[in-house]
Amino acid sequence: MKILIVDDEKDVEMLFRQKFRKEIKNKEIEMVFAFSGDEALALLEEADPPEVMYVFSDINMPGMTGLELLEKVKARFPMINVSMISAYGDSDNYNRAISSGAKEFFTKPIDFESLKKEISEIKG
C-alpha cells in the first residue's frame, strides 16, 4: 500500500522512514513524500488511477495549507483517504478537516502507534 506524507519539514521523511522501517523493509507499505500541497497534487496526478491509497498531511504549510489540499484531493480523488496531522489541535481546525472529508485528525507530537494502527486497518 502506497502512503503519501505531506509536510514542509524535510526531516519528517527521515523520521517516518525510520519509524516504519520494518513495515517498509517487509514491503507491507510504501512511503512517498511531498513537501508542499502543490508537490503532493503533482505526485498524485502522475498515475491514473493514483497508486497512493492514503494521504497524511500537515495543516500549517507555506502556500497551500493542508486543509486546502484536503479539499482538492477529495474533489479530484474521492477514493483516497486523507487524514490530517497538526500541532494545532484546536476545534476550528478539527471541525473544518472533518467536514471537508478528512478521515482522522492526528495531533503532533505524533503517536506512531496509533498511526500504525490506522494504516493496518486500511490495509486490512
Add this chain to the structure above:
Amino acid sequence: MSEITFAEKTILLRDANDRFIRLCINETNRSEGDDLIPADIMGYGTTIDELITNRKEFIQLLDRQAEEMSKSIVSFEHIPVFERILNDGDTGIFVREILLDLKSDDYHVNFGIRISVIVSLIDGAYKVVHWHGSAPVMSENDTFHVKDIQGKTEKLEQQVKERTAELHASLEKLRSAQEQLIVQEKLASLGQLAAGIAHEIKNPMNFVNNFSELSIEYVEEIRIELMKIPASDQTVEISGLLNELESNLKKIHQHGTRADNIVKSMLMHSRGGTGVMEPTNLNGLMSEYVNLAFHGMRAGKSAINSKITLDLDPHLPPVSLNTEDFSRVVLNLCKNAFDAMREKTLKPEMESYLPDLRVSTKHSGDQVVLTIADNGPGVPDSIRQKLFEPFFTTKKGTEGTGLGLSITHDIIKSHGGTIQIETVPGEYTHFIITLPIKQTK
C-alpha cells in the same frame, strides 16, 4: 439752618447713618457716634433678646458686641441697599447690608447682617429714632451668629474631611487598579509571546524527542546484533560504548520531554474558548481537588505530613465556572503550598513545625471569596511582584516550569476574578481569589 439745601441735608443724613452703623458694629470709636443716640433710642438687634428701648440698653448691647468681637479679627464690607429722604430732607430711611468676616483660632465665619436706620433732625441735631438689625439665621443670644455659623462651618469642614478621605481612598483604588492593569498588560503580552514561541519550538522539539527515541531503539538492535558475534575485547568495548550512548540518548529524550511539557503548559496559556462556563458547586470542586492535590503530593517523591482544613461556606450559591480550567487553579495553588511547606520542614530549626493547609470559601454579596492558606515560609517582598510572571520560579532545576501561577492568574482573569497574595515571610502565605458568582459578558 434754613439756608441748607436739600442736597446738603441728604449728605448730612447719610453721614449720620454711616456713623451710627459703624458704631453699631463697633467699627469705630464709641465717641464718634455718641451724639446720634437719644435717651429713648428704640430698636431691635438681630436676636430676640436684643429689644432696645433706651440709651443704657443700647450701650450695653454695644459692650457685649465689643466683647464678642475682641476675640476675633473682623473685617467689614458695607453695601447700601435702600435709601429714602423724607420730610423735606429732615428724615432719612437707610438700609445697609454689612458683610462680616470673623476669624479666630477656633473659627472663621462669613455672614451678612442688614441694618435699617431712621435718622431725623430733632431740635437741630441728627438723632437715630429707630433702628433694626436682621440676619438670615435664627439665633437667641448671639448677635453675630458665630455659634450657629460656626456649627455650620464645622459641619461643612467635617463633610469636606469625609469627602477628602473618600477621594483619597478612591484615588488609592485607582492607583492600585492602574498598577494591576500594567502588570496584566505585561503578563498578557508575555503570554502571547510565549504562546508564539511555544508553537515554533514544538516542532523542532518533537524531532529531538522522536529521533532520540528511535536512536535508543537502534542501540537495542545493535546489542542484539552484537550478541551474534563471538565475545572479544572489542565486543566488550563496543558494549560499554553502547551503554554510554544509550544513557546519553535517554538524557536527550528526558530533557526534550521536559521542554515539551513546558511548551504544552505555555500553550495552555493561549488556548482559549474551549471550556464552557457553567454554574458549578464550588465547594464540591474545592474538596475534590484539594483532596486530589493532597494525594498527588503523598504519592510523589517527597511527601510531607500536612493538616488539611476545609472551611466551606454552606450557603454558597452555584458559581459560574469553567471547571476544567478552574480545577487547575486549585491544583496549582495547593501544589505550591505543599512545595513551600516542604521547604520549611527541611530547615533544621523547624523540627516541631506542622504544615497546615487551610482552604475556605465565603459568599460575599455578588462575589465568592476563596482562600488557600498555608503556614509555610512566606514570600519575600523582593519576589512578590514577579510571582505571576511566566517563567518566574523559585524551584530548582527541573522541579518547576515557572508557569503555574502565571496560568493560575490567567484563568482567574478569564473568570472575571482577581487573585491577591497576603504573606508574612517565615509565617504564612494566603492566596485570596475573588470570583463573580455570575458572569457578566
